[in-house]
Amino acid sequence: MKRLKKLAITVGCRFFIAMCLCLFAGVDIVYAQHAESDSITGKVHQIPDVTVSGKKTMNKISSVVPVQRLGKDMMEDLGIQNMADAVRRFAGTDVRDYGGTGGLKTVSVRNMGAAHTAISYDGVAVSNCQAGQIDIGRFSLDNVESLSLSVGQNEDMLQSARLYASAGVLNIETSRPEFLEDRKWQLLFQVKSGSFGLVNPYFRYGKQLGEKTVLSVDGDYLRSDGQYPFLLKNGKYTQTEKRSNSEVDSWHTEWNLIQEFKEDKKLNVKAYYYQSERGLPGAVILYNPVSNERLWDKNAFVQAKYQDKIAEKWSLQVLAKYNYAWNKYQDKGAQYEGGVSTDHYTQHEYYASGTVLYRPFQGFSVSLAQDLAVNTLDSNLPDCPFPTRVTSLTALHARYQLGSVQMDASLINTYIKEHVESGEKPDDLKKLSPSFSVNWKPFSEQDFFLRAMYKSTFRTPTFNDLYYYRLGNRSLRPEKAKEYNIGVTWGAKRNSVWDYLTFTGDVYFNQVTDKIVAFPSTYVWRMANYGKTHIWGADITLSMGIPLGELFKAYFSGSYTWQKAVDLTDPNAKNYKDQLPYTPEHNGNGSVILETPWVKLGYSLIGVGKRYYFSQNIPENEIDGYVEQTLTLSRQFSFKTCRLRLQTDFINFMNEQYEVIKYYPMPGRSWKITVAIHF
């Protein structure tokens, strides 16, 4: 027994040392850099005695609110295909995936709706005032360092007011260049190829321009014919069909300049361009395979982020962004004069944010964030009033640390003024939204935290809600959401069984009122504040690293979500108290990564229970649950001047035929090969 214990300690120590060496050697430099890049916020604002989370954990132990995180290495090791595939592994998320590479993918946190979830790209919120929801499918994972999802109040105090004002934030952090050996430059080529005509080359060039200046240029191209087979069942007929009009052709480039003036003073400037053309296959329609819809997108933005610890007790963050978004939608059919209908939309956004953080004495911090945004929409649709929206968001956040208890309170003031060139403008919006949270570490020697949170948020009606031809309603009020959460986090100490183990459990209740929905009116619908939902849920996550001798390591992570989300709009309705559409009562996922001296093996599984695709919970509206499994083999070779990485993914290798959205079939079994060479 003693011998075993000694062996376990030896193995544990070796693993720990190996990890440290790896970190210092730069194998895991991306993590080190990430931690460094967060130094201003991380050092100042996290509560003391925080245990650094392990390499493959999916959650942040210390957080006041539930935060889940996926790093680049884990995404690679598990063969994660795209942003939506990554996000759906977070507990409590609801990803609407319309299938295929080009299909729309949106994320909603704890069933409050996609418009309540903010997407932050390197610290700056991505917005879409026209539709309110962001297509996360268009973001490439190639240059992403980490994804994190925080529900409720993010613990970072140096953030923009826009992020404060959201019910949940999906944070996308891109990676910095990684210089091998003593080089001052980096060159990375990567090619992915696979089923359904997928070709996806990617390159990165990074250059150390001076002692404290780094430039990186990323570019990727993606094309896929998207003609994947699927099984179409229609009573006595079961036949294999192929998705049509689902090709996508896109490219994206991104330029990043990082200037570190001195410690705790940093400027990041990013220029981004994305362009795509895709077919929109639409729902699979029985007996009618024709689909003619197409979509073109162009999106460009320039953003700058400046962080400065201006004095011992003062920190500052300034953000600025200009965003241009254009899209063209085309449909063909005899119902249109000339056989074609084309709609154009152009959005501009001018955005600035400033946040000041003050720590007058030990244990107390207060921050004030002020955002100003101007959004415009042009369209060729009839009766488009060419709206301009001016939004002012002010967030005041105070944090007090009393021994092992941390208390946070924030108040967000929203003021929105709109201008239209025709018709009546909506009333100005003025609203205060408070939130509170408490985090308690009852045992000083244990990484065990208890937390509670309340947050009030709302979503503003989108331009489509207000002005869309015939459907829009300029009298809409905001859709309100209240979140209540209690949770526990435990980070177990390392022992002979595990290197690390983290567990989180959360129980929550969300209340959404004044939901903005298309109100039933005979023949012509109109947007209205007409809905009320209650969402009860529980999320559990578990991550652990298991040493298997000197040569092998295993990492396990999993999550489970239970959700009861009911419609309470109309007591006389047939769907009263029925589960909301596309909300499984049970869903979860698990993954295992096995590191061996020869190859790294990743296996992941996602399981989703039965759902309903309409509000009424009757058998005809049911969608079957599914289990999707992916297997990944990868190996990295280190040469004198470069590193070579080879990877093969067997995606959905059990060929499960399933749909996330009814009649938008997901691809069955497919494969992908990745070759990456890093100089």
Next chain:
Amino acid sequence: MQFRKLFFSLCCMVALGTSLAACSEDEELFDDSGSKVTLPAHRAFILNEGTMGANNATLSFYAPDNNADFIKDIFYTQNQAKLGDTGQSMIEYNNDLYAIIAGSRYLVRMNTAGVEKQRYAIPESEGDPRYLAADEGYIYMTQYGGQVTKLDANTLKVVGTFKGGANLEGIAECDGKLYVANSYTKNDAGYQYHTDLFVINAANMQLETTLTVDLNPNQVLEEDGKIFLISWGNYADKGYSAQMIEPQNGNKQTSLGVATNMAVGDDMVYFVNSETDYSNWPETSTNNTFFSYNIKTATVNSSSFLKNAPAELATSSVYMMSVDDEKGDIYIGVTFYSNSNGTMYRFDRNGNFVEKFDCGGQNPKTMVFID
């Protein structure tokens, strides 16, 4: 003796002939061949539109005499396949059912038990199918893109077309003429609403004349030699309206009031105006006004033809109305859109509430009766 034998034989033949004729008449009335269920003589079918893109159009069976169970989707029961996407319209003609499944772009012919006999797939170059009329062995189908297609009712072979107008909607036949609503044009400038009611010679499919009617004509029905039309207006300053056109009186037009839907039968026209009132925002509700027109007496009765309707019907979105010619019963289908299945309210000819029942699908679009 020979005469007696001959007389007896003749009597037998007459008796046999009579019985055969009766049998054949019965068969003609109830062609239930291939049916997997036994249906009563008096029967009704509801075409539920479903939700676009969800392939959930259904055909429900209902026994007006309450002598058989309701069947949610008799098309699936009989054919072991789904009807498809967006049930648009349905008529009964010569003891067959003809239905347009617009999203799936086909016209289907079924027997009186819902067993599919034939289908006609709309060619890709043509517009979506909309509404149906039938006469003299032919089916007439309006389509978007300005087309009326004439098909042989027994074979569903195309025998003629009319091309003209933009997006055509309702159609009715009267004395060899087709009355077709030319509703709107969709172009880059938006929706351009028309005021045309085409009068087409059904025999040669040539346009005879164009009547100018209220803006955005849509639903067209015929009863007792008169055409009844509901126009939808422009959804802004011009609202819904109901008109009567008298072909035998020089196509004289008479305004009958404001209505969103109507049904004809039993020499009556039943109207409903089912619009949503936004004037008291944020309180919104749909308020229904029911009224009728008596064709025999040529009078509009502006008071409701319903006597003891359930309270909720006054504020529900009425999606269809239909009249059972045999009993004169009135059926009113309300929609909850994609939220839930529609509900059907049944009243007798005097407006007394009989019952209400689930339609078996979303958005009940039309109901036809066979007896």
